[in-house]
Amino acid sequence: MDKVIETHGLTKIYNGTHAVQDLELQVQRGEVFGMLGPNGSGKTTTILMLLGLTEPTSGSVRVLGFDPARQPLQVKSRVGYMPDSVGFYDDLTARENLSYIARLNRIPSAEARRRIESALERMGLAEQIDRPVGTFSHGMRQRLGLAELLVKKPEMVILDEPTLGLDPGAAREFLDLIRGLKHEGITVLLASHLLHQVQAVCDRVGLFHKGRMVLEGTVRELSQQVLGVGHRLRLEAEGDGIVERLKDLQGLVRLQEQGDHTYILESERDLREDAARAVLDAGGRLLTLRAEEPNLDEVYTHYFQEIAYAS
Amino acid sequence: MRREGSPWQGVWTVMAKEMADQLTGARMRILELLALVAAVGAVYAAVGNIRSNIGEDPFLFLRLFTTSREPLPAFVSFLGFITPLVAIALGFDAVNGEFNRRTMSRILAQPIYRDALLLGKYLAGLATLAVVLTAIWLLVAGLGLIFLGVPPGGEEVARGLLFLLATLAYGGVWLGLAMVFSVIFRQPATAALASIAVWLFFTVFWGMLAGVLAQVFSPLQYGFLEEVLAQTRMEIALSRLSPNTLYAEIVLALLNPTVRALGPVLPIQLHRAVLGAPLPLSQSLGLVWPHLVGLIAAVILFFALAYVLFQRQEVRA
Ligand SMILES: Nc1ncnc2c1ncn2[C@@H]1O[C@H](COP(=O)(O)OP(=O)(O)OP(=O)(O)O)[C@@H](O)[C@H]1O
Numbered sequence: 001m002d003k004v005i006e007t008h009g010l011t012k013i014y015n016g017t018h019a020v021q022d023l024e025l026q027v028q029r030g031e032v033f034g035m036l037g038p039n040g041s042g043k044t045t046t047i048l049m050l051l052g053l054t055e056p057t058s059g060s061v062r063v064l065g066f067d068p069a070r071q072p073l074q075v076k077s078r079v080g081y082m083p084d085s086v087g088f089y090d091d092l093t094a095r096e097n098l099s100y101i102a103r104l105n106r107i108p109s110a111e112a113r114r115r116i117e118s119a120l121e122r123m124g125l126a127e128q129i130d131r132p133v134g135t136f137s138h139g140m141r142q143r144l145g146l147a148e149l150l151v152k153k154p155e156m157v158i159l160d161e162p163t164l165g166l167d168p169g170a171a172r173e174f175l176d177l178i179r180g181l182k183h184e185g186i187t188v189l190l191a192s193h194l195l196h197q198v199q200a201v202c203d204r205v206g207l208f209h210k211g212r213m214v215l216e217g218t219v220r221e222l223s224q225q226v227l228g229v230g231h232r233l234r235l236e237a238e239g240d241g242i243v244e245r246l247k248d249l250q251g252l253v254r255l256q257e258q259g260d261h262t263y264i265l266e267s268e269r270d271l272r273e274d275a276a277r278a279v280l281d282a283g284g285r286l287l288t289l290r291a292e293e294p295n296l297d298e299v300y301t302h303y304f305q306e307i308a309y310a311s
Numbered sequence: 312m313r314r315e316g317s318p319w320q321g322v323w324t325v326m327a328k329e330m331a332d333q334l335t336g337a338r339m340r341i342l343e344l345l346a347l348v349a350a351v352g353a354v355y356a357a358v359g360n361i362r363s364n365i366g367e368d369p370f371l372f373l374r375l376f377t378t379s380r381e382p383l384p385a386f387v388s389f390l391g392f393i394t395p396l397v398a399i400a401l402g403f404d405a406v407n408g409e410f411n412r413r414t415m416s417r418i419l420a421q422p423i424y425r426d427a428l429l430l431g432k433y434l435a436g437l438a439t440l441a442v443v444l445t446a447i448w449l450l451v452a453g454l455g456l457i458f459l460g461v462p463p464g465g466e467e468v469a470r471g472l473l474f475l476l477a478t479l480a481y482g483g484v485w486l487g488l489a490m491v492f493s494v495i496f497r498q499p500a501t502a503a504l505a506s507i508a509v510w511l512f513f514t515v516f517w518g519m520l521a522g523v524l525a526q527v528f529s530p531l532q533y534g535f536l537e538e539v540l541a542q543t544r545m546e547i548a549l550s551r552l553s554p555n556t557l558y559a560e561i562v563l564a565l566l567n568p569t570v571r572a573l574g575p576v577l578p579i580q581l582h583r584a585v586l587g588a589p590l591p592l593s594q595s596l597g598l599v600w601p602h603l604v605g606l607i608a609a610v611i612l613f614f615a616l617a618y619v620l621f622q623r624q625e626v627r628a
């Protein structure tokens with residue numbers, strides 16, 4: 001696996017305050033990486049440095065093997081970027097806006113025409129193709145921004161809060177789009193505050209706080225680190241003595257009873273088999289057994305509560 | 312740190328897009344209207360006066376540009392007045408407009424340098440200005456031909472074209488200034504106002520100020536001729552810091568072949584030449600060459616300033 005993003009000690013200081021501090025970020029080719037963190041934690045600044053749009057104060061960056069400060073054209077022709085506030089030329093139509101971008105990327109005009117039409121089709125803007133962007137709603141502009149990425153056909157895309165203001169249907173389509181990009185082998189870097197969306201598409205996430213990446217890994221790993229819980233089971237069973245048997249399971253962190261026959265088991269390892277056996281051994285009746293994904297929302301909330309508590 | 316890749320990649324794309332914007336925008340409609348009024352007014356003003364002395368004046372065609380008739384100003388005065396305003400109108404929202412539309416970071420994320428964006432915009436402004444000025448020029452020349460019925464000589468056309476070129480350079484200075492302000496100020500209205508303030512300063516106040524400054528720095532103590540001369544020279548030198556003065560002198564020398572010198576002329580210098588005999592084009596051009604160079608230097612200076620300021624700016628608005 002080769003690394004498409006690699007930073008070492010990356011730091012950006014604005015007027016004496018650290019916007020980004022000693023960042024060690026590594027993203028593999030084909031991965032979907034999510035950047036999380038409160039407002040002002042340095043996500044956008046990191047992205048701008050990856051694209052060579054802001055000079056790092058110190059540290060090194062490599063994107064697709066290029067140095068964005070010295071070889072910005074190489075980087076920018078291979079990376080698609082959607083800024084957090086995406087704007088277009090209001091007097092130009094959707095097609096004209098995209099064709100300007102295509103020309104800046106030196107895509108031959110016949111090819112560009114094809115790509116623009118199929119991209120707008122895919123983003124559900126086929127009917128608005130020749131309408132001035134000034135008449136577009138916020139969400140339609142957002143879709144246009146995504147269509148632009150499809151026209152550019154990059155090796156990697158960087159999205160800064162891309163689902164801001166999208167309706168639920170569009171947000172779902174957007175998640176499908178990201179999965180589609182991943183399927184094509186395109187690396188995705190996604191900064192967002194919508195935790196369930198991040199959880200739904202990202203292979204790994206990084207949690208930013210005050211310019212540092214304080215946690216990094218899969219959601220399961222983060223959950224293990226922050227909550228001490230990597231796995232969670234929802235079990236419904238009838239019978240006597242089940243609770244005692246379940247409590248004895250190795251690796252169990254917490255057992256909660258919800259109602260009469262429902263138990264939530266939080267554990268360090270996957271307990272599905274053991275739990276089922278425990279119920280059967282106790283002579284009980286197993287009604288349901290479902291593994292629940294660890295919840296990024298909880299991890300996030302818990303982490304920042306602890307920080308607030310500690311300080 | 313060395314950057315890789317051509318800084319000019321994308322210049323033509325940016326220029327083509329910006330020019331298309333300007334030529335189709337509402338701004339252009341206004342400029343076209345202005346151009347039409349200017350041309351018709353100028354020809355109307357000139358033709359009546361000139362007709363009376365057809366045959367006496369060897370530079371009839373050039374008179375089209377310089378003759379005035381109350382209450383209408385001569386075409387050159389009108390152009391000298393309107394060109395800076397047009398140039399400012401084309402440049403005052405060049406950079407801040409991209410920020411306000413939130414297109415800046417999206418455009419700069421494409422494979423171009425900031426250099427290309429700025430230069431593309433500048434060239435587009437200059438090209439639009441050239442289109443407008445050429446249109447007016449052709450209109451005046453054409454209408455003049457129709458009404459006067461006398462074809463211009465080769466030298467007259469050459470002088471007329473050089474005048475057009477000088478006007479373009481003059482406009483380029485103001486375009487450059489407007490772009491500098493469009494980098495400095497986030498609000499296009501502020502940038503426009505600042506540009507117009509500078510223009511007003513040079514149009515209205517600089518002439519007076521040059522006189523006052525000359526009196527301060529080169530005072531008359533005994534009233535000797537040398538002192539008077541030194542003061543006059545100083546005043547002229549100071550006033551030439553204004554692009555308006557440079558342009559006015561260029562126009563004077565180009566469109567009036569009989570002008571033999573710019574600035575103070577002593578009677579002793581005059582006897583070398585028969586007064587009133589027109590200069591050949593090459594000598595008129597020699598006379599204004601430093602002025603032209605000055606205007607072009609100002610253009611480059613403003614562009615460089617805009618460039619440096621723009622490079623330091625954060626892409627985030
Ligand atoms: N141009 C600037 N000048 C000074 N400080 C800046 C500038 N841009 C950003 N900062 C500071 O850098 C820090 C990081 O900002 P950044 O935009 O990277 O945060 P973010 O994680 O993207 O936040 P959000 O979730 O709100 O988008 C903030 O404290 C911000 O105030």
Ligand SMILES: [Mg+2]
Binds near residue numbers: 043045084160
């Ligand atoms: Mg941000």
